[in-house]
Structures are given as C-alpha cells and as structure tokens.
Amino acid sequence: MPFSAIFLDRDGTINRELEYLHRIADFAYEKEVPQALQVLRALCDHLVVVTNQSGIGRGYYRQEQMDELNRFMVDDLRDRYDVAIDAIYHCPHHPSRDGECLCRKPLPGMLLQAAREHGIDLQRAWIIGDKDADILAGYAAGCQGGILVQTGHGREYDNFTPPQERPFAFQRCATLLEAARFLQDQ
Numbered sequence: 758m759p760f761s762a763i764f765l766d767r768d769g770t771i772n773r774e775l776e777y778l779h780r781i782a783d784f785a786y787e788k789e790v791p792q793a794l795q796v797l798r799a800l801c802d803h804l805v806v807v808t809n810q811s812g813i814g815r816g817y818y819r820q821e822q823m824d825e826l827n828r829f830m831v832d833d834l835r836d837r838y839d840v841a842i843d844a845i846y847h848c849p850h851h852p853s854r855d856g857e858c859l860c861r862k863p864l865p866g867m868l869l870q871a872a873r874e875h876g877i878d879l880q881r882a883w884i885i886g887d888k889d890a891d892i893l894a895g896y897a898a899g900c901q902g903g904i905l906v907q908t909g910h911g912r913e914y915d916n917f918t919p920p921q922e923r924p925f926a927f928q929r930c931a932t933l934l935e936a937a938r939f940l941q942d943q
C-alpha cells in the first residue's frame with residue numbers, strides 16, 4: 758500500500774456539517790463520500806477517523822449518543838459500500854470547561870495514539886479535513902501531508918497555509934473524492 762494511514766476528519770469531511778451532530782436521523786454523507794472512501798481504502802493500510810466532539814464536553818449530547826452515531830456510520834460504510842474504517846478517535850473536551858487536553862486538534866494526540874495502537878508510520882500518512890486544525894494536527898504528528906477539502910468549513914480557510922519548518926505536502930481539493938484521486942496519483 759502506498760500509505761500507512763489516511764486520517765479523516767468526520768464532520769464537514771465525511772458527513773455534512775451540522776452543528777453538534779449527534780442523531781442518526783440528521784446524518785448525511787457529503788457528496789460522493791462513499792466512492793471517495795472506497796478509493797482511499799485501497800490506498801492505505803489504515804483508514805482512521807479523528808474528530809473533535811466538544812458537544813460532549815459542553816453537555817449538548819452524551820458519549821453514548823456519539824458512539825451510536827459512529828457505529829451507524831461504520832456499519833453503513835461497511836454494509837452498503839464495502840468500506841472498512843479501522844478506528845475512530847475522538848476528543849470529547851472543550852477547553853473552557855475541561856481545561857487543556859492533548860487530544861483536541863490541532864494538537865496531534867489522537868493521531869499519535871492511533872499510530873501507537875495500529876503501528877502506523879506517520880511519515881507515510883496523510884490527513885484530510887475541512888479545517889486548519891485538521892491539517893495542523895497532521896503536521897504536528899509528523900504526517901507526510903494534508904489535504905484541506907472545501908466542504909463543511911473548508912471555504913473559511915482559503916488563506917490558510919501550514920507551517921513550512923519541515924517537509925509537509927499540502928493540497929486543497931473541492932471534495933473528498935477529488936482528494937482521493939489526488940492521493941491515487943501520488
């Protein structure tokens with residue numbers, strides 16, 4: 758496989774952005790996401806979701822509700838589209854209520870934990886997301902590169918550029934499918 762892992766943000770990247778999504782009835786994929794995930798799955802050893810879920814820390818929904826939604830998504834992708842998600846990592850914290858943590862993107866905690874638990878070579882991993890925090894987490898973790906998709910909040914970051922203190926490939930793509938095709942060509 759060309760890549761050890763592809764890390765994916767959830768809200769705004771895999772599913773349509775909805776503030777504090779926690780109900781299955783409100784879940785909907787972004788355009789062409791199942792097809793994109795089929796391409797990405799074929800390119801990597803590990804397909805891992807890393808998602809900030811501050812709604813838990815804010816008390817808007819419970820951990821169990823998020824777990825149920827994630828199970829629904831994983832089962833649906835597996836059963837309807839033959840796409841296996843290897844793991845989902847989430848940060849339930851909100852800085853104003855929980856204080857500082859090491860897992861909330863843009864910090865790399867979730868990616869580093871996934872690397873330890875799954876034997877991921879971060880120098881052969883990419884991250885895809887719709888916010889600067891996603892790309893910065895990949896950079897901080899030592900990933901090979903990051904792709905900022907223009908879905909969800911992506912258009913709010915037109916002027917974003919990751920730090921250039923070390924080699925880090927950066928690309929903008931309109932959709933997750935475009936990102937998958939970009940990685941296919943690498």
